[in-house]
Amino acid sequence: DVNRLLLDQLNQVGLVNLLELATRPNVPRDLANYDFVVVGAGAAGCALAARLSENPQWTVALLEAGGVENIAHLTPVLAGYLQQTSSNWGYKSVPQKLSCLGMNNQECALPRGKVLGGTSSINYMIYNRGNRRDFDGWSAAGNPGWSYDEILPYFLRSENAQLQGLENSPYHNHSGPLSVEYVRFRSQLVDAFVEASVESGLPRTDYNGESQFGVSYVQATTLNGRRHSAYSAYIKPVRDLRSNLHIFTYARVTRILIDDATKSAYGVEFHYKNKPYTFKARKEVILSAGAFNSPQLLILSGIGPEDNLKAIGVPIVKELPVGRRLYDHMCHFGPTFVTNTTGQTTFTSRVTPTEVLSYLLAGNPATRLSSIGGVEALAFLKTPRSSLPKDWPDIELIMVAGSLASDEGTGLKLGANFKEEIYDRMYRELAQARQDHFTLLVMQFHPESVGRLWLRDRNSLGWPKIDPKYFAAEEDVEYLLDGIKASLRIMEMPAMQKIGARLLQRPTPGCEGHKFASDDYWRCSIRTLSYTLHHQVGTCRMGPESDPTAVVNHQLKVHGMRRLRVVDTSIIPVPPTAHTNAAAFMIGEKASDMIRSEWS
Ligand SMILES: Cc1cc2nc3c(=O)[nH]c(=O)nc-3n(C[C@H](O)[C@H](O)[C@H](O)COP(=O)(O)OP(=O)(O)OC[C@H]3O[C@@H](n4cnc5c(N)ncnc54)[C@H](O)[C@@H]3O)c2cc1C
Numbered sequence: 001d002v003n004r005l006l007l008d009q010l011n012q013v014g015l016v017n018l019l020e021l022a023t024r025p026n027v028p029r030d031l032a033n034y035d036f037v038v039v040g041a042g043a044a045g046c047a048l049a050a051r052l053s054e055n056p057q058w059t060v061a062l063l064e065a066g067g068v069e070n071i072a073h074l075t076p077v078l079a080g081y082l083q084q085t086s087s088n089w090g091y092k093s094v095p096q097k098l099s100c101l102g103m104n105n106q107e108c109a110l111p112r113g114k115v116l117g118g119t120s121s122i123n124y125m126i127y128n129r130g131n132r133r134d135f136d137g138w139s140a141a142g143n144p145g146w147s148y149d150e151i152l153p154y155f156l157r158s159e160n161a162q163l164q165g166l167e168n169s170p171y172h173n174h175s176g177p178l179s180v181e182y183v184r185f186r187s188q189l190v191d192a193f194v195e196a197s198v199e200s201g202l203p204r205t206d207y208n209g210e211s212q213f214g215v216s217y218v219q220a221t222t223l224n225g226r227r228h229s230a231y232s233a234y235i236k237p238v239r240d241l242r243s244n245l246h247i248f249t250y251a252r253v254t255r256i257l258i259d260d261a262t263k264s265a266y267g268v269e270f271h272y273k274n275k276p277y278t279f280k281a282r283k284e285v286i287l288s289a290g291a292f293n294s295p296q297l298l299i300l301s302g303i304g305p306e307d308n309l310k311a312i313g314v315p316i317v318k319e320l321p322v323g324r325r326l327y328d329h330m331c332h333f334g335p336t337f338v339t340n341t342t343g344q345t346t347f348t349s350r351v352t353p354t355e356v357l358s359y360l361l362a363g364n365p366a367t368r369l370s371s372i373g374g375v376e377a378l379a380f381l382k383t384p385r386s387s388l389p390k391d392w393p394d395i396e397l398i399m400v401a402g403s404l405a406s407d408e409g410t411g412l413k414l415g416a417n418f419k420e421e422i423y424d425r426m427y428r429e430l431a432q433a434r435q436d437h438f439t440l441l442v443m444q445f446h447p448e449s450v451g452r453l454w455l456r457d458r459n460s461l462g463w464p465k466i467d468p469k470y471f472a473a474e475e476d477v478e479y480l481l482d483g484i485k486a487s488l489r490i491m492e493m494p495a496m497q498k499i500g501a502r503l504l505q506r507p508t509p510g511c512e513g514h515k516f517a518s519d520d521y522w523r524c525s526i527r528t529l530s531y532t533l534h535h536q537v538g539t540c541r542m543g544p545e546s547d548p549t550a551v552v553n554h555q556l557k558v559h560g561m562r563r564l565r566v567v568d569t570s571i572i573p574v575p576p577t578a579h580t581n582a583a584a585f586m587i588g589e590k591a592s593d594m595i596r597s598e599w600s
Helices: 002-012 015-023 043-052 076-084 132-140 146-156 188-199 230-239 288-300 306-312 353-361 410-418 419-431 474-491 496-499 519-528 581-599
Strands: 032-039 059-065 159-164 178-182 216-217 245-248 250-257 265-270 274-289 330-332 334-340 373-380 396-402 437-444 452-454 463-465 530-532 564-566
Touching: 002 334, 032 043, 032 265, 043 230, 043 245, 043 581, 076 265, 076 410, 132 146, 146 159, 146 581, 178 230, 188 373, 188 396, 188 496, 216 564, 245 274, 250 274, 250 288, 274 288, 274 581, 288 306, 288 452, 330 474, 330 519, 334 419, 373 496, 396 474, 410 419, 437 474, 474 519, 519 530
Parallel strands: 032 059, 032 274, 059 245, 159 178, 274 564
Antiparallel strands: 216 373, 250 265, 265 274, 330 437, 330 530, 334 437, 373 396, 396 437, 452 463
């Protein structure tokens, strides 16, 4: 019927969310009581709140600092632009000495989602779970319940896979809330890359299946070519059906309320439209505010390292190493290769009005608009330097049908804080000539470098200080160098020769003193074009009480505290062999079971 059709169309373009905000603002009632107060509607927070509210006896408040998604969030090709919107918290690192030399003021950009859906609403939508050994390692480190065999059911529970050829795989489920599909739009460049990878000896693989090792077209958290965020997957389908689930946007939590005598959390303070409010939690307060904001909230509430709490004048409730460890996955943004093809690189300005109409109105999932920011394939490799077991990759190549030139310097360059001269001297000409090209981002999975996060003052609306210390360990650069060499070997394969793929002959600014493409040139380039894939973990590290680096235990309860958990990627103890969004959903799902079994 016409109304339904109209609603469907409005939904497609994200307008329903905006209307919802205008017509149904959820105004908080001061001092309201809930069973559970969940802070942050990101990947883990949405999964958790949706699962907890399945029990009609329990009331759940989900508090989110940001607003709602719109058409830009839903359209995968625009991923790179979202970092410049108010849906990004906009964090930057403190100036780095050994990395991000190509960024303004040597500050690495550290985007995070600030919107219903959190970072799952602004990320690049790559769906990737990790290696069996990652989780077995968590379990062996004193975290019972987190081995691969025990967490796989939670990855599956969240997934609704529409992956051709994997219909019968025991590693995929087809009935969960989160849609996972292959990106339908594919360039000739990715076909050549996959073929060349196979020619170089890599097997074709399902990197979320039995073995990660090899090459695959990318699996994405999209539904019919549109972003499927935590909000779209978990909350939207149920929010009108559950009167026990209350969702508040633009609600910025500033402190956890704690009874000092019993060390029990009993509520939160937050700001809504510049006014302070309090919510009480009868059962638990759960922080799902992400790898930067969950530790910030703990420290603001007196749970953190003694020196930091003393320095900012917050009374100590519990001394814990909050923020003391910060891991991430660092990349080299490149190498970039030009090709003899035409019309294959994802230039956003090349999107035609016909493609837009066919995507928006006919819902065609196979247009350029469904490309997840140009990412088309992943390859998981081992470098000769790795001493890890043979089935545990240490490098990933992320094949992107473009570069900073794809949006002519209007999106990614600004989002990542690249200096103008990087764009001018390496990419501008590619954009002007609409020269076909692609980039292989080379990412290291298991870095030795460890950063940290702390607070400079007790301003609850301020930014945490973040020093990721990328490449403090020299060895990390050597891994990426090996990864770059592996990518160059793939370029020598016949499938790459067929499309005339050759290294872009534009030296990285600042590295001209080294012979182009020599080892020292690449080492310099790695420290200059240092690009994080935003997989920050470890700031509220999970581990047993005996572990001096641990903040939460295996049930995600904050050590020494009662009725307080952290449920998000900050609990991940070491960087996984994966991008971190899938793990966030898994953590939300698993936490909901732990909470259910405790309170039921
Ligand atoms: C640009 C970018 C691209 C990425 N691409 C990928 C990818 O392709 N694949 C992948 O697997 N991973 C990717 N990641 C990483 C991945 O998306 C995140 O690790 C994951 O989504 C984090 O989930 P989370 O639940 O831990 O936190 P988040 O999703 O960040 O959720 C935290 C939520 O808490 C809210 N919040 C924070 N503080 C407060 C407060 N004080 N009061 C109220 N609310 C608050 C935030 O606004 C946010 O909504 C990317 C990340 C970024 C930034």
